[in-house]
Amino acid sequence: MIPQTNPKATYLEQKPAIDAAIRRVLDSGWYVGGEEVAAFEAEFAAWSGSRHAVAVASGTDALIVALRGLGVGPGDAVITVSHTAVATVAAIELTGATPVLVDVDHYWTLDPERLEALLANWPAEAPKAKALIPVHLYGQPAAMPALQAIADRHGLAVLEDNSQAHGAMLGGRMVGRWGKVAAYSLYPTKNLGAIGDGGIITTDDDALAEIMRALREYGWRQRYISDIAGMNSRLDPLQAAILRTKLTSLDHDTARRQAVAARYTEGLAGLAGLALPAVRDGAVPAWHQYVIDAGARRDALQAALREAGIGTLVHYPVPVHLQPAYKGRIVLGPGGLPRTEAAAGSILSLPMFPQLADADVAAVIAAVRRIWG
Known part of the structure; x- marks a missing residue:
């Protein structure tokens, strides 16, 4: 796994x-x-x-x-x-x-x-x-x-x-x-x-x-x-x-996260309908998570990856303003939160940590590409 x-x-x-x-x-x-x-x-x-x-x-x-x-x-x-x-x-x-x-x-x-x-x-x-x-x-x-x-x-x-x-x-x-x-x-x-x-x-x-x-x-x-x-x-x-x-190893670990993210971005490019993380001009992310947007296929992709022995998570499955403790009482900005609400049903975090082996990164890429078709 x-x-x-x-x-x-x-x-x-x-x-x-x-x-x-x-x-x-x-x-x-x-x-x-x-x-x-x-x-x-x-x-x-x-x-x-x-x-x-x-x-x-x-x-x-x-x-x-x-x-x-x-x-x-x-x-x-x-x-x-x-x-x-x-x-x-x-x-x-x-x-x-x-x-x-x-x-x-x-x-x-x-x-x-x-x-x-x-x-x-x-x-x-x-x-x-x-x-x-x-x-x-x-x-x-x-x-x-x-x-x-x-x-x-x-x-x-x-x-x-x-x-x-x-x-x-x-x-x-x-x-x-x-x-x-x-x-x-x-x-x-x-x-x-x-x-x-x-x-x-x-x-x-x-x-x-x-x-x-x-x-x-x-x-x-x-x-x-x-x-x-x-x-x-x-x-x-x-x-x-x-x-x-x-x-003492944080900068080294960050560089490894960045290397893993670069491999994901290269290896998953070109899959129609699968959105990879956008990076703002001038930004160098720390890649706490590598989050893809799989749209309506998210749950099926997550289940298939689980069957293939690959763990994923959703960060976050329910926006704060829709959680039971907050729903109906939190003030929202004009126009509501459509992007936030859409994200909850479509995003998926792939494996990401500094000790992730190159072979495991390659396995994740291969599994996503095979499942996505």
Whole structure:
């Protein structure tokens, strides 16, 4: 069986170094915060080119802490997409703010034209739009120059959801370096994944970084004294030590993802009715996922690949605004979300992880071509 993703393969590839990092933490006697977390933050900040990195317990918490650091709360609206992991929208509501969802473009990221139309017709009685969360979905950079320009005109703070795009580039600039702040998930299947949960936030803003560090630990600036109302969201030293090890190979792993994606694109070209991932001009995706659009044949293709021993997944089968917890109560942008709703029935994620062997990539290509006919 060729799995769609395989976080254990990353561990096995770096097993001696990861095991040594774990032993180092266990032997240290320091199990919350401390030098390992501080070192990971410094190393991640350097890797991303940011002044600050603030580690937290999950990618969801990274979004919550970043939003709260920006002053987002009850009475505010935050604009994002529905074609995303539910965490993006859940984080907005967990701050007390109101999510407003717009449709995606054909790169599966937030559509600047739909955003402009939404802001041009913002109801006077609606909560004030305070922040914008572009999601670099599947490792594909969103249209940041256009989105940032629109946000600047309308006074919106930009928080990039970079959970699937560690190391992606746009116009020679790393994603996560466009907005005021960026949030990353470190979930095991992510491009940089812990062996457990984790998240991290980057920013160049000194004051914002200080606020976020306080927010993640009860609002403490001085131990046991809460200057502001905070929360408990700490990355533990075990995960920090593992992530420090994995960070050393992240660029190499990204290059391998890019090589796999290039082989898929070359090998699957020319199949009528099968749409391969579009890449924006000037973009270098991080290829968290390689997502094809199989139209009405998606379910049949997925079933046939499963029979052939090839794992696939649908990211995501139900848009957030149509899920039971959110359906009928989430504000949508003008024109609704037709691309988002169509995608749920047609997209399919092929196997994608850095340790995917060339022979397995070739087997996936051959199987898709044989099944597609």
